[in-house]
Amino acid sequence: MSVTVADVEAARRTIAGRVLRTPMLPAPKLSALTGAEVYVKYENLQVTNSFKERGALNKLASLNELARARGVIAMSAGNHAQAVAYHAARLGIPATIVMPVTTPFVKVEATEAYQAEVVLDGETVSEAQMRAEALARERRLTWVHPYDDPLVIAGQGSIALEMLEDAPALDMLVIPIGGGGLIAGNAVAARARKPSIEIIGAEAALYPSFWNTLRGENRPLGGPTLAEGIAVKNVGVLALPIVRELVAEIVLVDEAHLERAVYAYLTLQKTMAEGAGAAGLAAMLVKPEKFRGRKVGLILCGGNIDPRILASVMVRELEREDRIVSFRLTIPDRPGVLGQIATRLGELGANILEVDHRRLFLDVPAKGAKLDVTVETRGQVHGEEIFEALEAEGYQPVWIDTATTME
Amino acid sequence: MSVTVADVEAARRTIAGRVLRTPMLPAPKLSALTGAEVYVKYENLQVTNSFKERGALNKLASLNELARARGVIAMSAGNHAQAVAYHAARLGIPATIVMPVTTPFVKVEATEAYQAEVVLDGETVSEAQMRAEALARERRLTWVHPYDDPLVIAGQGSIALEMLEDAPALDMLVIPIGGGGLIAGNAVAARARKPSIEIIGAEAALYPSFWNTLRGENRPLGGPTLAEGIAVKNVGVLALPIVRELVAEIVLVDEAHLERAVYAYLTLQKTMAEGAGAAGLAAMLVKPEKFRGRKVGLILCGGNIDPRILASVMVRELEREDRIVSFRLTIPDRPGVLGQIATRLGELGANILEVDHRRLFLDVPAKGAKLDVTVETRGQVHGEEIFEALEAEGYQPVWIDTATTME
Numbered sequence: 001m002s003v004t005v006a007d008v009e010a011a012r013r014t015i016a017g018r019v020l021r022t023p024m025l026p027a028p029k030l031s032a033l034t035g036a037e038v039y040v041k042y043e044n045l046q047v048t049n050s051f052k053e054r055g056a057l058n059k060l061a062s063l064n065e066l067a068r069a070r071g072v073i074a075m076s077a078g079n080h081a082q083a084v085a086y087h088a089a090r091l092g093i094p095a096t097i098v099m100p101v102t103t104p105f106v107k108v109e110a111t112e113a114y115q116a117e118v119v120l121d122g123e124t125v126s127e128a129q130m131r132a133e134a135l136a137r138e139r140r141l142t143w144v145h146p147y148d149d150p151l152v153i154a155g156q157g158s159i160a161l162e163m164l165e166d167a168p169a170l171d172m173l174v175i176p177i178g179g180g181g182l183i184a185g186n187a188v189a190a191r192a193r194k195p196s197i198e199i200i201g202a203e204a205a206l207y208p209s210f211w212n213t214l215r216g217e218n219r220p221l222g223g224p225t226l227a228e229g230i231a232v233k234n235v236g237v238l239a240l241p242i243v244r245e246l247v248a249e250i251v252l253v254d255e256a257h258l259e260r261a262v263y264a265y266l267t268l269q270k271t272m273a274e275g276a277g278a279a280g281l282a283a284m285l286v287k288p289e290k291f292r293g294r295k296v297g298l299i300l301c302g303g304n305i306d307p308r309i310l311a312s313v314m315v316r317e318l319e320r321e322d323r324i325v326s327f328r329l330t331i332p333d334r335p336g337v338l339g340q341i342a343t344r345l346g347e348l349g350a351n352i353l354e355v356d357h358r359r360l361f362l363d364v365p366a367k368g369a370k371l372d373v374t375v376e377t378r379g380q381v382h383g384e385e386i387f388e389a390l391e392a393e394g395y396q397p398v399w400i401d402t403a404t405t406m407e
Numbered sequence: 408m409s410v411t412v413a414d415v416e417a418a419r420r421t422i423a424g425r426v427l428r429t430p431m432l433p434a435p436k437l438s439a440l441t442g443a444e445v446y447v448k449y450e451n452l453q454v455t456n457s458f459k460e461r462g463a464l465n466k467l468a469s470l471n472e473l474a475r476a477r478g479v480i481a482m483s484a485g486n487h488a489q490a491v492a493y494h495a496a497r498l499g500i501p502a503t504i505v506m507p508v509t510t511p512f513v514k515v516e517a518t519e520a521y522q523a524e525v526v527l528d529g530e531t532v533s534e535a536q537m538r539a540e541a542l543a544r545e546r547r548l549t550w551v552h553p554y555d556d557p558l559v560i561a562g563q564g565s566i567a568l569e570m571l572e573d574a575p576a577l578d579m580l581v582i583p584i585g586g587g588g589l590i591a592g593n594a595v596a597a598r599a600r601k602p603s604i605e606i607i608g609a610e611a612a613l614y615p616s617f618w619n620t621l622r623g624e625n626r627p628l629g630g631p632t633l634a635e636g637i638a639v640k641n642v643g644v645l646a647l648p649i650v651r652e653l654v655a656e657i658v659l660v661d662e663a664h665l666e667r668a669v670y671a672y673l674t675l676q677k678t679m680a681e682g683a684g685a686a687g688l689a690a691m692l693v694k695p696e697k698f699r700g701r702k703v704g705l706i707l708c709g710g711n712i713d714p715r716i717l718a719s720v721m722v723r724e725l726e727r728e729d730r731i732v733s734f735r736l737t738i739p740d741r742p743g744v745l746g747q748i749a750t751r752l753g754e755l756g757a758n759i760l761e762v763d764h765r766r767l768f769l770d771v772p773a774k775g776a777k778l779d780v781t782v783e784t785r786g787q788v789h790g791e792e793i794f795e796a797l798e799a800e801g802y803q804p805v806w807i808d809t810a811t812t813m814e
Binding site (some may be wrong): 020025029045047049105106263269270308315317324376378 | 427430432435436449451452454456512513670673674676677678679710714715717718721722724725730731783785786
């Protein structure tokens with residue numbers, strides 16, 4: 001294999017003291033949620049909030065004086081961009097980061113904050129990639145690949161060494177898969193340290209590139225996903241043989257489970273995971289029987305989620321739990337009815353969040369009006385009680401979906 | 408003083424291995440935000456997500472067989488309740504927790520999850536307190552006070568011992584003040600270990616009990632605060648002399664700065680702080696000149712914030728940054744206008760989140776209609792550009808405040 005545990009150990013020495021040795025802690029509430037004994041490795045606490053610094057720094061540190069003077073280049077709109085920019089700046093190496101023109105402004109800003117030159121070029125990722133390759137040749141810059149480089153893979157593998165030092169009894173590691181650099185490095189390191197450990201990959205169901213390749217399937221790839229950090233259409237050339245040999249199983253995670261996992265990290269573990277960072281936990285929620293009773297290590301590999309998207313996930317999850325519900329009521333169009341309903345909802349213990357009184361809309365019968373009320377409840381059972389009480393009072397309630405409010 | 412560093416050291420030995428030795432990490436993005444060199448102690452990673460376990464366990468561990476068999480009682484609707492319930496259950500001690508009848512259902516549930524008997528009684532905190540005292544006498548239960556107990560104060564102080572071991576160069580600690588147990592224990596421990604260290608208290612501006620007592624002022628106490636964990640109207644009897652002697656200054660933190668601090672922890676540090684947990688950071692934002700250039704240790708003392716409130720804080724902060732803005736437009740009431748506006752907003756790089764088209768409302772002039780649009784922008788300057796462009800097109804835009812959407 002292209003990467004050995006000796007490479008990972010060397011990487012660990014190289015990056016020691018310059019990349020955070022992140023906390024690895026038991027997560028009792030996630031254990032209660034999943035039925036497994038869960039430990040979390042908080043890579044979201046790195047300076048740029050993802051594990052990508054490990055591989056990027058290991059690569060940068062390997063460059064000779066001449067290569068450092070010329071500078072490095074990477075193509076990424078995400079965590080790899082910030083990791084390369086941050087450590088290049090620390091080492092005094094000029095960094096050029098190419099991103100597609102459609103990249104959200106906040107990601108450009110976050111990378112420029114570390115003094116990198118950001119080049120916006122190409123409508124798509126592959127166009128940006130071609131432009132970056134041309135630029136690399138033209139300016140004689142060293143390419144820092146996000147995953148298809150032995151030094152990058154070895155750097156990522158340092159995570160598993162730390163995890164097994166802190167929790168030697170682990171039975172399994174569940175690791176997100178995009179291009180495969182993270183899982184490959186950690187599979188090599190973990191299986192060398194503890195041959196019995198089982199490595200499970202968590203891949204986005206919308207981007208099943210390793211799944212397809214390993215199983216000879218041809219599932220479609222693409223679409224918007226919360227786990228953009230692992231939305232990769234190709235398998236890493238170096239990672240593939242490692243994954244084939246050392247990874248026991250790949251679990252595909254759909255968007256609903258990714259959202260639930262992000263929400264669980266936030267509300268139960270009080271930490272912020274991006275979609276890709278929560279993919280391992282999502283895999284546990286998809287296949288709980290696989291993990292029940294086992295000691296499972298999760299790599300929370302990144303925390304860079306847009307606050308607006310996080311707010312939207314939170315509101316949707318609260319609705320899924322029926323802690324926020326909306327009804328459309330039909331009410332007689334006379335004074336005082338709104339007050340009566342509000343009072344009745346108060347008696348029922350429902351906290352009114354929003355009222356929309358559409359008495360002037362065309363679809364309202366002449367003698368009545370529609371009232372949309374959104375209330376906070378104590379959960380599903382309470383929501384149903386409120387519904388029944390409103391029905392008993394003759395308001396003809398209809399459940400409506402308000403998730404769209406935040407979307 | 409009622410608590411010495413020897414008491415804190417004893418407490419630390421008592422709770423070792425049963426309460427998490429939480430991570431203490433540099434927070435470079437909070438350093439960039441404040442101009443200080445910031446370190447964060449993550450007490451929100453405790454099992455019940457607050458520091459309260461330290462004091463509660465130190466108290467519980469001190470009880471003899473008879474007292475353990477009879478059981479303990481506490482009055483709290485918050486973190487102290489969960490801390491007592493959790494460690495009592497672990498030690499096989501029956502726990503009774505009294506909460507006011509108005510306590511949100513989720514807090515009751517969280518405490519019952521640890522097998523405690525929750526008694527809902529009393530309309531107010533002081534009524535609940537009286538009921539709890541009566542119950543304690545009646546059932547001969549040991550009282551576990553949230554702050555006015557030397558064993559509880561000594562337990563909390565173990566945090567500072569860990570912080571100074573991990574970061575001996577700290578110049579200051581900024582510590583939230585409610586009843587004063589947290590700051591008293593940590594002031595004793597920190598000043599004993601490092602006499603030059605400066606201890607700053609962060610008190611909610613709506614509950615300035617220590618501020619009033621120490622300065623002889625009479626500011627009003629009360630009102631709804633995001634920092635409910637430190638919304639305490641009385642000063643701790645044991646804490647007061649310690650605070651008077653060892654605390655250099657108290658900074659009052661208003662609600663806007665508490666919100667900003669919760670948001671900064673979430674988006675910059677990827678961790679969830681409740682209002683009280685973020686009070687130390689809020690104090691740094693209130694008085695940045697006091698901390699600039701210094702090595703500052705923050706105790707992120709709790710992470711139990713209602714997800715709905717957090718979502719609301721997030722949306723409000725995005726609006727404050729003008730990353731979400733809303734305009735009310737006056738538009739000619741003819742087909743195709745909505746499409747024109749949407750296209751124009753797209754050209755301007757504004758991402759449309761919500762459109763409310765009120766053509767049938769009574770306050771609309773006969774030949775026009777009102778259109779409320781909410782868009783995501785790249786920040787304040789971008790928001791103003793969009794406003795000016797809409798004005799130039801004759802839509803008479805008016806800024807509107809949409810923070811209420813989530814409230």
